Amino acid sequence: MRGWHTKRPPPPSAHIVPEVVGLVRGWAAAGGAVLFTRYLNYPGSPYTRILDWHKFQASPEVDIIAELTPYTESSVALDKTVYSLFTEEGSVLVKEHGWENLYLCGVDTESCVTQSAIGAFERGLTPYVTTDACASHHRSELHRAGLTLLRKNIGPRQLLPRADLALQRAEA
Secondary structure (H helix, E strand, C coil): CCCHHHCCCCCCCHHHHHHHHHHHHHHHHCCCCCEEEEECCCCCCHHHHCCCCCCCCCCCCCCCCHHHHHHCCCCEEEEECCCCCCCHHHHHHHHHHCCCEEEEEEECHHHHHHHHHHHHHHCCCEEEEEEEEEECCCCHHHHHHHHHHHHHHHCHHHEECHHHHHHHHHHC
């Protein structure tokens, strides 16, 4: 047990990495478009000013994880400074690609995933949240709270595990 205290525990979201990688790999192989979003915080943002939250301002925190870098060349990337993917640039990307069904995964369920799903819903698009490919950087209770809000705000049928995604893809 010597040295156990010097080892950093994995982040609370680490368990979804295999799910996200499998989802991206399968989706790309099926010919689906993949959009990676990356949240970038900055000095003076509402997150630093109001929430006193200063993370995600530089590498390595803002880097796409190594397990997903093989898929970045054939995907679309969006840097954003808000929770939602529906920035001006993000809205244009969705429209230009003709995306009507959006399959969402990632972190944080209670903020970025929720805001993006609700943003899609409010724009007349059909969001699906892949529940086992989402998590919170903070606590699992926040992930569960995000899913509860999503069930109410976009409907329970829009939340599905990765195993059910193939059924949705075939119907979409």
